[in-house]
Amino acid sequence: MNIKSYITFLSRNKVYTAINVFGLSVSLMFVMLIGVYVWQEYSVDRQHSKAERIYTLGIDMGGDDRVIGVSRQVAPYLKSRYPEIEMTCGVARDETLIYINDYQLVKKYGLYVDSTFFQMFDFPLVKGDRQSVLRGKDDCVVTEDLARQLFGDSDPIGKHLKLGYYDKVLKVTGVMKEMENSSLQKADFVCRFEHVSNESLVKGLNNAVGSDLYVLAKPNTDFGAKAADITQYFKEFFWIYQLEDMEAKAIVLPFSEQYFTEIRDCNRHTSRGSLKLVKMLFASCLVVLLFAVFNYINLTVAQSGRRSREMAMRRLLGSHRSGIVRRLMSESIMLCLFSLALSLLFAAAFAPFFSQLLETKLLLAEALTPLSIGGLLLFALLLGAAAGVFPAVVISRAEPIEVVRGTFAHHTRMVFSRVFIVLQNVITIVMIAVALTMSLQMHHIISAPMGFNKDNVVVIGNRGDSIQASTFCKEVEKLACVKLVSASMGTPSDGGNNSTMTLDSKKTVSLQLLFGDRNFLEIYGLKPKKENTDGSNIKLYVTEQTLREMGNELHELRWTSILGDKSANINSHACGVLNDFHIHNIEEATHPMLIFIVDKIKYPWNFSVLITGNPIESLDQIKNIYKKVYNFDMPDEYPFIDQQISAYYTESIRLSHIVSLFAAMALLVSLLGLVAMSTYFIQQRQKEIAVRKVFGSSSSQVCRKLIRTFLAYVAIAFIIAIPVIWYLMSDWLSQFSYRITLSPLIFLAAGAVCFLISLLSTIIQSWVAANENPIKHIKDN
Numbered sequence: 046m047n048i049k050s051y052i053t054f055l056s057r058n059k060v061y062t063a064i065n066v067f068g069l070s071v072s073l074m075f076v077m078l079i080g081v082y083v084w085q086e087y088s089v090d091r092q093h094s095k096a097e098r099i100y101t102l103g104i105d106m107g108g109d110d111r112v113i114g115v116s117r118q119v120a121p122y123l124k125s126r127y128p129e130i131e132m133t134c135g136v137a138r139d140e141t142l143i144y145i146n147d148y149q150l151v152k153k154y155g156l157y158v159d160s161t162f163f164q165m166f167d168f169p170l171v172k173g174d175r176q177s178v179l180r181g182k183d184d185c186v187v188t189e190d191l192a193r194q195l196f197g198d199s200d201p202i203g204k205h206l207k208l209g210y211y212d213k214v215l216k217v218t219g220v221m222k223e224m225e226n227s228s229l230q231k232a233d234f235v236c237r238f239e240h241v242s243n244e245s246l247v248k249g250l251n252n253a254v255g256s257d258l259y260v261l262a263k264p265n266t267d268f269g270a271k272a273a274d275i276t277q278y279f280k281e282f283f284w285i286y287q288l289e290d291m292e293a294k295a296i297v298l299p300f301s302e303q304y305f306t307e308i309r310d311c312n313r314h315t316s317r318g319s320l321k322l323v324k325m326l327f328a329s330c331l332v333v334l335l336f337a338v339f340n341y342i343n344l345t346v347a348q349s350g351r352r353s354r355e356m357a358m359r360r361l362l363g364s365h366r367s368g369i370v371r372r373l374m375s376e377s378i379m380l381c382l383f384s385l386a387l388s389l390l391f392a393a394a395f396a397p398f399f400s401q402l403l404e405t406k407l408l409l410a411e412a413l414t415p416l417s418i419g420g421l422l423l424f425a426l427l428l429g430a431a432a433g434v435f436p437a438v439v440i441s442r443a444e445p446i447e448v449v450r451g452t453f454a455h456h457t458r459m460v461f462s463r464v465f466i467v468l469q470n471v472i473t474i475v476m477i478a479v480a481l482t483m484s485l486q487m488h489h490i491i492s493a494p495m496g497f498n499k500d501n502v503v504v505i506g507n508r509g510d511s512i513q514a515s516t517f518c519k520e521v522e523k524l525a526c527v528k529l530v531s532a533s534m535g536t537p538s539d540g541g542n543n544s545t546m547t548l549d550s551k552k553t554v555s556l557q558l559l560f561g562d563r564n565f566l567e568i569y570g571l572k573p574k575k576e577n578t579d580g581s582n583i584k585l586y587v588t589e590q591t592l593r594e595m596g597n598e599l600h601e602l603r604w605t606s607i608l609g610d611k612s613a614n615i616n617s618h619a620c621g622v623l624n625d626f627h628i629h630n631i632e633e634a635t636h637p638m639l640i641f642i643v644d645k646i647k648y649p650w651n652f653s654v655l656i657t658g659n660p661i662e663s664l665d666q667i668k669n670i671y672k673k674v675y676n677f678d679m680p681d682e683y684p685f686i687d688q689q690i691s692a693y694y695t696e697s698i699r700l701s702h703i704v705s706l707f708a709a710m711a712l713l714v715s716l717l718g719l720v721a722m723s724t725y726f727i728q729q730r731q732k733e734i735a736v737r738k739v740f741g742s743s744s745s746q747v748c749r750k751l752i753r754t755f756l757a758y759v760a761i762a763f764i765i766a767i768p769v770i771w772y773l774m775s776d777w778l779s780q781f782s783y784r785i786t787l788s789p790l791i792f793l794a795a796g797a798v799c800f801l802i803s804l805l806s807t808i809i810q811s812w813v814a815a816n817e818n819p820i821k822h823i824k825d826n
Contacts, residue, residue, distance in 0.1 A: 065341060066384050068717040069428075072337030073388035075710055077421075078399045079330045081412040085405065086323045089304045090228050093167045096301050098131075100260045100268050102275075103296035103308055104253070104285070111296060112311040113303070114254035117238065117246060119283065120159075126278060129266040134161045137241050137256040138230050138314040142209025142508060142677060145194060150209050150677035152508075153191065156232035157241040163219075165261050168227070172202055173219025185236035186219035206234060209508075209677075213240055225406075228304040228315045253285040257314050259300065272297040322700060329707050332472065336714045338428060339465055341381075377433030381425040402702055404695075463758070466719065470762030470799055471769070473708075473715040478770040478795035479777075480708040482787065483701035486778065489785050491691050496626025496635075497537040498570035502686040503654040503664060504536055509675050511647045517674045518652065524670075526656050526663040529568050532649035533561035537569050538686050540628035540636065554594050557628060559640045566642065568655045573621035584642040586621040591637040630693040631783045653686075660685070712802055719755065719806040755807045756800065763796040770795070 090096055103113035117135030124130050137157045142150045156162075160179040163170065163186070170178065171189060178186055185206055192201040206215040215236050224231045238247060238256075245252040262268035275295040279286040286293045298306060305320040392409060400407045507514050514532060521530050535541020541559035559565075566572070566586070573586060625635040656663040664684060671679035683689045691698070770792060778784045 064717055066380065066387065068714070069337055069341050069381065069384040070387040070391055072333055072710075072714065073385060074391035074395065076330045076334050076337075077388060077392045078396060078407060078409070079326050081407050081409055082399070082403050082405065083323055083327050083330075084412060085226065085408060086304075086318050089226055089318060090301065092226060093300075095165060095167075095261060097299075098262045098264065098266075099165065099300035100262065101298050101300055101303060102258050102260070103298060105294040105296055107292060111308045112254055113257065113296070113298065113306070113308050113315070114310065114312050115256070115258050116250045116253055116283075117159075117256040117258055118248075118250050119279070120258060122278070122282070123260065123275070127268070127271060129262050129268055129271075131261045131263045132161045132165060133261070134159045134165050134259045135238050135256050136162070136229065136259065136314055137238065137243075137246055137312065138232060139242055140680075141242070143234075144207040144209060150675070151194075152677070152680055153233040154231065155240075156229070156235045157238045158235055159238055161261075162235060165259060166229075168224060169222045171220040171222060173221075178219040179235070179237060181216065181218070182237055182239055183214070183216050184218040185215035185234050186221050187217055187234045188221055188223055188232075190223065191233045192217075192220050208240070215240070228317070230314055230316055250283055253283070254311055257310075257312065260297075269297045269299055319696060319700075322696075322703070326703070333707075333710060333714060336469060336472075336711075338431070340714060340717050341428065342431065374430050374433035378426055378429030381429035382422075385421060385425045402699070402706065404699060467758050467762050467765070469715050470759050470803070471766045473711045473802075474763055474766040474795045474799045475769050475773070476704070476708040476711040477798050478766070478791055479773060480701070480705040481791050481794060482770075482774045482778070482785075483697075483704055485791075486781065486785050487694060487698050487701050490631050490781065490783055491687070491694060493631040493783055495537070495631060495690070496624060498568070499538070499686045499690065501656050501660060502568060503656060503667060503684050504538065504686050504689065505652045505654065505667070505671065505679060505684065507532075507649045507651055508677075513674055514646075514649050514652075517670065520670045520674065521652070521654060521667060524663070524666050526658045526666060527654055528657055529564045529655040531562050531564040531568050531653045532646040532651075533559065533565050533653060534646060534650045535559045536651060536653060536686070537571070537626055537628060538689050554637060556591070557636045557638050559638065560646060561640065561642055562646055563642065563644065565653070566640075568653050571623050571626070571640070573623055584620045586623050586640040586642065588623050588625045588635070588638040590625045590635050591639065592622065594637050630690055632693075632781060712798070715799070716802055716806050719803055752804065752807055755803055759796070759800050759803045762799070763792075766795070767792055 093099070101113055102115040102119075103111065104115065105111045117137075120133040120135060124133060135158065139155060139157065140152055141155050143153050145151050158179070163175045163178055170186070173186060178184065187195070187201060187206060195201065195206065196204055201217045201220055204217050206217055207213075208215065215234075221235070241247060243252070243255065246255045260268060272295050275297065276286065276293070279293075279295060285291070286295075296308065298308065303315060304318045306317070310317065396407050396409050507517075509517075518530050518532055521527055535558070537559070540557045542557070544556050544558050571586075574589075623638070623640065626638075627633055627635055654667060656667075668679045683692050771787065774787055774791075778787065
């Protein structure tokens with residue numbers, strides 16, 4: 046095929062070429078990257094050959110309180126009762142400190158498991174025997190990255206891994222690849238469960254949901270059907286199932302459903318995917334792709350009139366109609382293939398940005414298999430053929446004499462294109478409104494009053510002994526940027542520790558316990574409404590909800606604490622009542638709270654620091670002291686308490702950002718579509734414009750008439766979009782107990798943005814058409 050004339054045509058119509066190629070390339074890039082994300086999400090945990098036989102246990106405590114997690118100590122009970130079980134494996138994940146070069150402490154994550162871990166799960170081992178790699182109590186498996194950090198290029202097998210403040214030494218017996226594509230949270234090393242720092246996870250049944258327990262069922266058995274029987278069995282010995290006012294039920298979840306389940310993982314040992322998000326992204330991809338295809342076809346059709354004379358001359362010189370069709374289709378396919386190649390470059394360039402937005406590493410190179418590349422090439426061929434066949438058929442059907450006389454343009458119609466542009470504007474307005482509503486709602490709940498002070502408070506985890514903790518507090522207090530420092534066991538943000546207690550009336554109450562020193566209440570702005578002092582060095586404060594649920598007066602507060610199969614009577618008098626406050630986030634209901642204030646917390650879990658001045662500079666000074674005292678860097682993941690609160694809405698914030706990206710993409714596609722439609726529409730009406738000008742219409746009058754035509758599409762789209770926005774956002778906002786109202790300003794803002802985009806995309810072409818010399822088009826007749 047001689048493409049010289051086509052290249053000449055493209056070079057003379059640079060705006061058309063740029064819009065067509067850029068619009069299609071960007072749309073294909075977007076579809077490609079989201080397609081890789083959807084493929085990766087659906088492939089999570091698929092690498093495990095026994096995935097369909099693995100189950101994990103949880104507990105349904107009534108209402109919406111369902112969690113994955115159980116005491117690892119129930120494993121022998123289950124194995125003795127159910128012969129269907131082939132093996133079990135307890136799993137817990139925790140951060141710890143390890144020594145690098147025998148002196149430098151660094152934070153790493155350990156996975157604490159039973160010896161059956163690598164027999165049940167198919168995480169690839171680079172070195173070591175899967176059947177025996179964790180046979181010894183002190184055996185451990187490290188990742189390739191950690192092996193390089195610890196031992197360089199030398200063979201790590203047989204060498205030792207020294208844990209920091211636990212003063213334990215593990216023997217490296219295997220090396221594994223990074224834990225990619227898994228619902229289990231990534232870890233830097235895997236060792237036996239006996240080394241977990243929380244002793245309650247390995248002794249007795251005290252911690253009811255502290256670990257994850259996986260069960261591998263024998264082939265051709267349905268262990269999930271045992272949930273009801275397990276519930277009855279647990280009532281014989283498991284204390285949480287024996288509580289009279291809690292009808293606890295066992296959950297047996299197939300491992301293949303773990304990643305997309307909506308059941309909460311209270312231990313955060315596993316990660317969760319959002320099936321709703323995946324489906325929404327996939328559907329949005331299809332919409333973007335559909336818009337891109339139609340915009341490409343519309344713009345190609347819009348430019349067909351400019352090539353009609355060339356094709357007519359070819360017909361007059363002897364070319365057949367079928368040859369004209371093949372030529373135009375071939376040219377369109379060539380342009381699509383070029384756009385596809387450009388989209389691959391765009392995808393490679395923007396993959397890191399999308400990875401950050403979607404909070405996962407997009408494996409673009411792995412997704413480009415021969416099958417997927419073949420699919421992309423087939424799509425480009427089909428799109429090119431579809432985009433070329435319509436204008437080719439229209440042009441080839443016209444008589445060459447009609448084209449030469451200039452009457453060809455009057456035979457084409459654009460009813461479908463008008464409907465499409467209205468639909469495109471509807472979706473654009475809806476996307477803008479959805480993005481705006483989500484952003485406003487996220488800001489609303491993150492900035493909501495929690496009932497305690499969260500401004501300028503830094504929370505730091507303690508990773509040392511009592512001497513280091515005391516030294517750190519004293520050194521930080523000396524900083525000019527620090528107002529107060531408090532050592533505590535828990536904060537109002539994390540809720541401290543949960544304890545289920547039985548009152549004298551036999552009523553069970555779930556309480557949150559916090560322990561802090563004398564500065565604790567002042568830092569968080571917790572002021573007692575009424576207070577009694579008895580001179581005791583331990584002061585107990587309760588919230589109003591605590592009194593309501595216990596049904597006791599302030600001076601009569603007593604309870605019995607349940608400690609697994611043991612009970613301990615704890616008698617205490619509350620000396621003050623505090624207002625109720627939320628823990629974790631504003632959406633979580635308030636809990637009964639007990640706050641103990643003592644002179645000194647010997648082994649604090651964390652420190653709360655109230656700072657003044659520049660928060661970044663203050664944080665840097667605190668980090669320097671932390672490094673000096675503990676000899677390793679302070680973890681900087683959400684150091685400010687307002688960041689910790691925001692972290693609870695990570696998924697919703699991410700969804701808001703993704704929707705905003707879709708809204709921007711919809712605006713871009715809409716802009717390109719309007720350019721295509723305005724080009725086509727104005728070409729169709731050039732003679733009408735010329736006649737109007739001959740009969741006295743001014744250029745501004747003609748321009749206004751053309752612009753009003755396109756803005757009418759936006760007005761129609763806005764009317765259609767209003768009920769759609771109302772339905773979608775009312776349903777989405779209903780999941781939040783603390784939410785904004787769906788203001789009319791949101792609708793107006795979305796419509797105004799789309800109106801402005803439409804105005805900008807049509808005003809230039811309308812002005813050019815209105816100011817052209819009318820003789821240029823009238824003489825064609």
